[in-house]
Amino acid sequence: MTRLCTLVSGSSGNAVFLSHGGTRLLIDCGVSGSLARSALAGIGERCEDIDYILVTHEHTDHTQGVGVLSRKFDIPVIASKGTWDGMNIGKICEKNKILFEDYAQMDVGGIGVTPFDIPHDAAMPTGYRFDLGARSVAVATDLGHISDSVRAALSGCDAVLLEANYDADMLENGPYPYYLKKRIGSASGHLCNEDSGELAAHLVRCGTKQIMLGHLSKENNSETVAFATVARVLERCGIAVGRDVLMGVAPRYTSGAVIAL
Numbered sequence: 275m276t277r278l279c280t281l282v283s284g285s286s287g288n289a290v291f292l293s294h295g296g297t298r299l300l301i302d303c304g305v306s307g308s309l310a311r312s313a314l315a316g317i318g319e320r321c322e323d324i325d326y327i328l329v330t331h332e333h334t335d336h337t338q339g340v341g342v343l344s345r346k347f348d349i350p351v352i353a354s355k356g357t358w359d360g361m362n363i364g365k366i367c368e369k370n371k372i373l374f375e376d377y378a379q380m381d382v383g384g385i386g387v388t389p390f391d392i393p394h395d396a397a398m399p400t401g402y403r404f405d406l407g408a409r410s411v412a413v414a415t416d417l418g419h420i421s422d423s424v425r426a427a428l429s430g431c432d433a434v435l436l437e438a439n440y441d442a443d444m445l446e447n448g449p450y451p452y453y454l455k456k457r458i459g460s461a462s463g464h465l466c467n468e469d470s471g472e473l474a475a476h477l478v479r480c481g482t483k484q485i486m487l488g489h490l491s492k493e494n495n496s497e498t499v500a501f502a503t504v505a506r507v508l509e510r511c512g513i514a515v516g517r518d519v520l521m522g523v524a525p526r527y528t529s530g531a532v533i534a535l
């Protein structure tokens with residue numbers, strides 16, 4: 275069975291668990307090693323059994339626990355060259371350091387992993403699509419806008435973890451300083467709920483059956499607002515949540531619903 279589950283999601287830390295055919299992956303680990311351990315225990319998994327950690331980019335909300343876990347449990351870490359150059363995770367032994375310089379598909383423990391370029395203000399930020407036999411899933415957060423590469427990579431996936439970072443009005447009227455508002459709202463920042471809805475509609479038209487909204491901003495969004503906005507955009511496109519697609523929101527501090535395929 276294939277299982278996909280967020281362990282934590284948001285600017286305070288991101289980590290996603292994926293298992294398929296006996297291979298267990300973490301995508302990012304932006305919390306401490308002990309928090310990752312307890313989050314994994316919550317879904318019946320152990321750090322000892324993680325085979326690889328894939329990193330999307332060097333920001334600490336995605337990398338905080340990566341080095342610790344790799345050293346403690348001897349886990350290989352996979353990331354783009356730019357991410358390796360930019361991330362500060364302490365020393366990783368050579369055998370556990372796997373880097374890629376282009377977006378070709380890789381075999382990771384029997385899972386076909388295709389990295390793809392995401393528009394975000396990091397060195398070589400990467401989303402990942404996972405081909406799992408007849409199924410495919412993808413992790414796509416930290417999207418400044420919906421680029422062609424993102425759209426192409428996600429099309430046809432059965433399940434997608436999709437960013438819904440902020441509500442545009444909440445960001446504009448919220449407490450953040452001007453420079454931060456500008457960064458988040460820029461084409462290499464984060465994705466607003468409306469745009470997330472637009473992309474979600476495209477994905478459902480291409481066959482996606484399950485969408486988990488994630489990486490919500492604490493100050494400029496809420497689970498209710500994100501869900502309602504995306505559902506409204508979908509409805510505008512003739513797509514009903516529950517009938518045409520299952521949709522959930524990844525909680526900030528705890529593990530989300532397990533998507534089983």
Ligand SMILES: [Zn+2]
Pocket residue numbers: 331333394396416
């Ligand atoms: Zn980031």
Ligand SMILES: [Zn+2]
Pocket residue numbers: 284285288333335336416489
């Ligand atoms: Zn992030």
